[in-house]
Amino acid sequence: MKKIIITGAGSAQSNGVINSLLMGNGGEEIIGLGAMPEELVMCNAHKKYLMPYAKEECYKEKLLSVLIKEKPDMIHFQHDFELSVAVRFRDEIEAIGVRMLVPDNETIDTCVHKYKSWLKFKAAGIVVPENLVLKNKADLKYAFDHLGNEDGTIWLRSMSIGGGGKGSLPTSDLEEACDWIDRCHGWGDFVAAQLLTTQTVTWLSIWHAGSLVVGQTRRRKSWAHSSLSPSGITGVTKVGETWHDESVDSVAISAVKAVSAVPHGIYGVDMTYDKNGIPNPTEINISRFFTTVQFFSEAGLNMPVILKDIVLYNKFPNLPRVNNPLPDGLLWLRGMDCAPMLTTEKRINEQLLIA
Incomplete structure (x- = not known):
């Protein structure tokens, strides 16, 4: 049985990845590593290790000790900072026999620092604020x-x-x-x-050796807990919708190629529209899936399984189209203390009574 380690286990941004891998029924053992016991115990991984935070001095020693003990076939990092720390000793991780699908260290550094990526976008002639x-x-x-x-x-x-x-x-x-x-x-x-408009969109993609494996757009209809942030932006999607637009695809691909000569791994391009209706890239979430990746999996596009199949089996997906294979108009609804829901606006209207 092959083993896959997912870091940040128990957090919202990792739970969707773990759930998606389990949905794939590939037979692999999923091992979750997390730093918060109250969250970690609630995740669905087969095995769970309590880890120090990546900012702690003992992080490298603890991570390598788990890798040596478990001898996983693959590791996937679901947090920017943890990834930026771990790639500093990626040679030691790979020497144990653990595989990853991540870009070079320079690309990771560029993307985890928003201003560095902004400079790359601007130099490439992409419209940015x-x-x-x-x-x-x-x-x-x-x-x-x-x-x-x-x-x-x-x-x-x-x-x-x-x-x-x-x-x-x-x-x-x-x-x-x-x-x-x-x-x-x-x-x-x-x-x-x-200042840009309030309209935002994200294009999530997987690349391999410079070639696009799959890309899918999701636009955000609202933020969760927006009242808790002075800007109204929390980074937590409340309602997401599958949707596509050729201008978004073009800008997203240009943004990826601006930060990486040979894109390799996961690139999630966040864009916000300006007053002229042009999507401006604001950042690239590098080498990790966005929090609502389970949305795509439930809809029929399981990107964590696609990633796993490439890394472990050199198997690539057979999709009806590489860019935006999902239909437009699928909604992913999220709320506190209830399971998320995959639906459409039509289905919502059919279930509600008007007072």
């Missing part, structure tokens, strides 16, 4: 004067590793912006950017 690194209040004032929209609003966000719209805040007030950056200890780490 103007960004300015904020080192002091003078930089911030310049940003308001030159990047603000009609009412003077700019977008603030952190450049460092982290999801969920880390540090994001739309504001038209200089003092509020200063206070926010002070509170986040963000001088030198934050950027100011032109």
Whole structure:
């Protein structure tokens, strides 16, 4: 029996991957590694190891000890920071005989740091919002004067590793912006950017040696727990919908090729539309699936199984089309303390009574 290790087990972003692999009924043993016992115990992996966080000094030693003990055939990292740490000793991981499908270290470093990827997008001629690194209040004032929209609003966000719209805040007030950056200890780490619209879309893809294996678009209809974030963006999709648009496909592929000469592995391109209706790439989630990947699996496109089949068996999928094989209009609904639901708008309307 082959073994697959999934890191971050128990977290929302890893549970969908584990569930998708189990749905595939491939017979592999799924081993989950996680740092939070209360989450880890709830995941569906066959075996579960409590691990230190990747930021802890003992992380490398503990990870390698588990790999030596279990001798897994494959490992998949589902967190940006953990991946960025682990690839520093990828030679030692691979020497144990563990396989991964990940790009080169430079590509990973570029993508986990949003500003570095923005520079790559801009250099490739892709339409992106103007960004300015904020080192002091003078930089911030310049940003308001030159990047603000009609009412003077700019977008603030952190450049460092982290999801969920880390540090994001739309504001038209200089003092509020200063206070926010002070509170986040963000001088030198934050950027100011032109404010885009609220329309967002994500294109999730798997590549192998420069060739696209599969890509699928999902647009976000709403964020979960949006009231808990000053920007309304939490990084947690409440309602997602399968959907495709050729301009999105084109921009996403261009963004991937801007950061990687030979794309290899998982690339999730997040895009936000500007006022001219052009999708602007804002980041690439590298070498990991987005949190709602189980959406695609339930709909018939099991991307974690596709990844696993490539890594373990050199088996590639036979799809009706490589880009956007799923039909448009499938909805994935998520809520607290209830199982997610795959449905359509038509089915929703058929089940509801009008008061």
